[in-house]
Amino acid sequence: MTRLSLSDAPEISFEREAGDDPHAYLRELREQAPLARGMFGMVVALRQRHLELVTSDLTRQIETETKLMQGINSGPIFDFIEAAMLFANGETHQRRRNPVSRTFAFKLMDAMRPRAEALARELVTARLHRGPCDFVGEIAAQIPARIIAEILGIPASDLPTFLVWIADTAEALGFVDPERRPKIEQSLVEFNAYVADLMADRRRSPRQDFITDYLNTTAKDPDLTEIEIRTQVVGLILAGSDTTRGSLCMTLAHLLNHPDQWRQFCADPDGLKKAVVDEGLRFDPVVSGVPRIAVKDMEIDGYLVPAGTPIAVSLLSALRDPDVYGEPDQFDIHRTDHPRWHPIFGGGAHRCVGEALARAEMEETLAVIAKLAPNTHLSGAFPNLASGAIRQISAMQVTFA
Template identity: 45%
Template sequence: MMATSTHAAAEGTPTDLVVVPRAVLEADPHAVLARYRATVPCIRTDDGVVMLLRASDVQALVTDPRTRQVETEFARMRGITSGPLFEFFRQTVLLSNGEVHRRRRAPIARTFAFQVVAALRPRIRDLAEALVAEHGPRGRMNLLADYAAALPARAIALILGLPERDVPDFTRWVYAMSRALTSAWGPEDLPESDEAARRLIGYVEDLVAERRRAPRDDLISALLPSIDEGDPESAAEMRMQIVSLILAGSDTTRAALAIQTGLLLAHRAQWEAVCRDEALIPGAVAEALRFEPAVGSFPRFTLAEIPLEGAVLPAGALLSISTLSAMRDPALYADPDVFDIRRTDHPRWHVVFGGGVHRCLGEALARIELEEGLRALTRRLPDLRLDRPLTVRGSAAIRRVDELPVSWPTTA
């Protein structure tokens, strides 16, 4: 099942890492990670990726100058070497380093400032309420597609000021393109992702041109001064940051909203507690993000050997920083395998949103969507039931949630 090729270096630190077949890990990620975390700080999966397991290392290495973000290597590994998808990987803030990263991040960080996003809460609440009202009389829905996918897409459409009629196409392109960001989807999905990338990038280009003609009070208009139309490469790069925001906030929040609903419904007493007391909502959101995160890891490269307690990370390794593992580490959380929305030991900076210069830019928006998404369900559909248990697949990057049929009694 596993090969333990560990040997001791001269100083007594193991330099060869424990190798775990990817299939073994994916079959039961939490159990496998817990087993290794107790004895070694990292493992190597049989596809060559080195996975960092312990909370203390995860928190330290995210700001360690001996690591850097991966750039187009991830795309190339997936066989994406040209076309609109490749342009996305080449130009996105998410996969860049140093000055290039600062140049890409600063304008969107300014326009996506906390206060601006916080002011959106009432409108996101209305979106969630409207979705529940739309489905309420039917007595059933596929929570993943009908609710969890719809809310982030409508929220970003609101932020960008998209006309209502564009939302269905826009939503389809977003979710088709976002499959390219995660290895939970296979190469057979890439042609559709590429076509969706072409459409979405073109759509954003048109929006920017439209706002240039008639600016409004929205995110794209606020970004116009950062888009230098006199320099086509730089203008294309800035527009790609709008695409990055759209993508980074879709699949992640969709999965998180479905997961938190599934977890709470599976822990019925905690669901009922939230139905009785809205003050429990932020804790429920934080705990669901910890217990079964939508994003299981993020990647880095090691630029040098990095000694850890009990092993040495090799230089030039593709690292998977496992937030999934860190958030079940008993060194950080008491009783980490217990789902408890009242826990008080969440660190000030939630591990699921990463750290350092790449820390999630959309955390405030994600939390508002998740909190308002939960509030509308618990207020309007307290008798909601799962018709099938929640399944979350994958241990790394954005995880994949299967359809989640739910139902509730109707008066009709």
């Protein structure tokens, strides 16, 4: 078979990809070739079938490289990235992930459903029939932050400070605005100290809770450092905040934008909540892609991708792949073609450890809104997700009625 050369693959226009309609642009690219060429020599795989290969052992996770490219080579942000499971490979990754995946288990996350339901009920009731509210700040950011605070056993009086730390330090995961760096680093230092205190407290007085279980599990591995143990706790908090917040906003916005489907959902919230979340996560994905570096020569749809090449699966494109989804550009809560493993949570060794929690939070919050406020509507501009690794949500005003 003839090997295709990467130089024949179309080059991505950053302006168009970051423009008003990235989905239309990616559809054009998909129609030309299965791969495209992005910035810094990055190969962008456009089809869903590529996810398995790109997250296989033919590639490795990018470690501190993206921070080094931004000139961040020391300090709290660098230390955090260097110790986090998400940016580690091989045995180091496994050692950091195992104690988390054992203790942050499906059972614990699913058990948070009634808490997510009660919290959503409290927040929505407080805003019911009161005119437009800032849905992003008052609801969507609160749910993941307060639920993880409960899992960690953080007292309610510490919540306001905890919320500020999350908002600041989540920025450490993506491209860091140099002007914001001092503030992000200051918050990260305080956040680390707080989590270290929390861990010291559970070591002194064990409880029946996640932190105690997690610390007991980490104690079995003498090679794990104190910084690694602490960083995974901070990492859990950050990885679950902007992702769940943006997904919750866009899923509600698209539902309200399809009044027939919103009415159907209001008629059977508990029966449809899983399908609604599956479709919301597909239609406007909050994570734009899964990036890696090829460690061996790879062949993708006839193209040779040499070892050393940075490669990413575009989730924006893969989740509209017409080989997988009928009418991919239609928002349809009744579709039956979702794959068993939703690609928005990645694949391979780094597949999201918080999927069940994110689903529980989103499903319960949306079902509460449908039950308490079926006449809910958007009160300002339709929101959007900016381009970036974790796409940040714009403002969103909602009236609960």
